[in-house]
Amino acid sequence: MPELARRSLLLGLSAAALSACVSRPVSVPGAPADRPFPKVLSRRDRITRTVVGLRPFRPQGFRLEAEAFGEKTVIHNYGHGGCGVTLSWGTCQRAAVMAGEAGRLDVAVLGGGVMGLTSALILARRGHDVTVYADVMHPNTTSNVAGALWLPSSLYDRDVASEDFLRLNWQVTREAHRGFLPYVNRPGYGVSWVHHSEVSERVREPRWALPGGDDLYPGLEVLTAQTRFGFAYEERYHTLMIDPDYYLDMLMKDAQLAGARFVSWRFETLDELLALPEPVIVNCTGLGAAKLFADETLIPIRGQLSHLLPQPEIDYSYTGWGNGGSLYMFPRKTGLVLGGSHGRGDVSMDVSEEELTRMVDGHAALAERAAFSTSASNQAISGLFSGA
Ligand SMILES: Cc1cc2nc3c(=O)[nH]c(=O)nc-3n(C[C@H](O)[C@H](O)[C@H](O)COP(=O)(O)OP(=O)(O)OC[C@H]3O[C@@H](n4cnc5c(N)ncnc54)[C@H](O)[C@@H]3O)c2cc1C
Structure with missing residues (x-):
């Protein structure tokens, strides 16, 4: 699938976003001098539960x-x-x-x-x-x-959704964001900011605005160097985590x-x-x-998530591509959530062992990749991530 189509499916980009491609050049120098990322310990013996759900997709x-x-x-x-x-x-x-x-x-x-x-x-x-x-x-x-990360994704098919829907969705996305803000860090509600990275092997130039507009994503940085896991391209920003x-x-x-x-x-x-x-x-x-x-x-899109034991030092989340599909990790107080499966039309509620292995191995490989700092080193293990 072409990168734009794939991303619009994954992130639910609206027409407004697409027509408002952001021409701002990709920033290379002065990339953030972040501390090293603590590694996700993606192992079967750390899984506390694996759950399956069907996304109600139109x-x-x-x-x-x-x-x-x-x-x-x-x-x-x-x-x-x-x-x-x-x-x-x-x-x-x-x-x-x-x-x-x-x-x-x-x-x-x-x-x-x-x-x-x-x-x-x-x-x-x-x-x-x-x-x-x-x-x-x-x-x-x-x-x-x-x-549940606050990020419009898997919401519609770009070649099917009408311009009217895309405009409505843009507005609704902005209203939805405003609705959540009063809940951030309110005791007991499980809503907090997280530093999120969306990584890919393809540089988006020109890039397009994030769903609902870049201003909804504080601290947005566009990186082609010193990226998370050494990918070719990263958009890093703050968004909301909802438990x-x-x-x-x-x-x-x-x-x-x-x-x-x-x-x-x-x-x-x-x-x-x-x-x-x-x-x-x-x-x-x-x-x-x-x-x-x-x-x-209405089409079900099956998703499978594995919850791992908590790692309080993990204060970032990511969405990426690897090991034969998409991969994402969201940190919660109660544990880390590993996900990324999208089975369109699949209504099986059974845990798929194959998908579980793909996820655990895929996230473990990403964690190892974090240990490498140069793109040359990353090439050595890039086989796992073809298609990113
Ligand atoms: C693996 C996975 C990961 C996801 N990650 C995210 C994420 O990161 N961020 C995000 O925003 N969203 C995410 N989603 C999507 C999100 O979960 C759904 O979009 C959302 O739950 C839909 O909410 P809903 O209230 O419409 O449906 P539901 O939560 O399914 O609720 C439907 C309700 O209707 C009731 N109902 C249905 N039919 C009948 C009937 N005939 N009679 C009586 N009651 C009925 C049900 O019992 C239920 O109470 C994810 C979904 C999955 C499966």
Whole structure:
């Protein structure tokens, strides 16, 4: 896949970003004189758990719109692919405004993942009488499986998404970022800044803006020397890490405190759903919308994450390419998260031993690579990283 197409798929770049290619020259001299990076100890005997989840992906991007069913209004808010946590405050705020426009107080929120919980909280705080209906609740939703770095990725296919969607996505991304800022370092919420590196073997010249605009990523540096792991190219910046185990817990408590009620329920048919007493329904069912609303465009993208024992000295994250696929590492207080698998259309929830080996070995090789400081040294082990 060409580099631009691959990256736009991985990072969900918008038309606005693409049309606003940043002509700023790649900086080479004066690259940061960082201390050496502490190494990730990527070994099987350090794995505490391996989890699998299915990203709710739509090639044309998320669905955010109102649909009338007789006297009922359904506000769709699903299909956020690999960045539902990232976009939650953006699309949920807009969904809540749409629900308010329906002019009724009672609102049903369908779904107890990050979209359902955020929607419920916003609606309850806006004075609505909110009931959340969900088959699976926190801590067992796909949202609990997420990485979850604040970075739009695996959100749409560039050749399918419309210009209107790309413009909307650009705005929603900015609103979503603003929504998270009040939570940074708030005790118990698991939201903090992390110094993130996106590395690749191909120099992006000209480069294009990061999703939502470069200004959302403080401390942005573009490097072609002294890069992390000695790759040819690096974009290094600060972004947010969200630990879903903490964050979703607090979100649910906040929604309850604001007055939202929670009902455990699985809807098998649309008719069953439309029989709810609430005149307005906010649909945050993620992949569940495929069956409930006959949305055939929804595609699961399987992801597998291995959690390692904590390494408090690791205060950086990375996304890169190696060992036959993408690789990323996010540090949490509770441990390091290794990921990077994207199985489009794959619905298997079993742990793949093959993928586990690819990841553990791939991250271990990256960690070794960190020990080398010259590009000549890196060439010696570059076989593992062809395709980067
Ligand atoms: C491996 C992996 C890594 C990821 N990493 C990141 C990341 O780094 N950053 C990021 O932002 N995002 C990431 N994501 C994506 C993110 O997890 C999803 O986009 C997000 O969880 C979608 O949230 P949701 O609330 O729409 O869906 P879900 O969390 O799936 O919640 C859907 C809810 O709807 C309910 N529901 C569905 N159907 C029915 C029904 N018929 N009746 C009743 N209830 C129903 C479910 O029970 C559930 O409560 C990752 C995902 C995976 C799998």
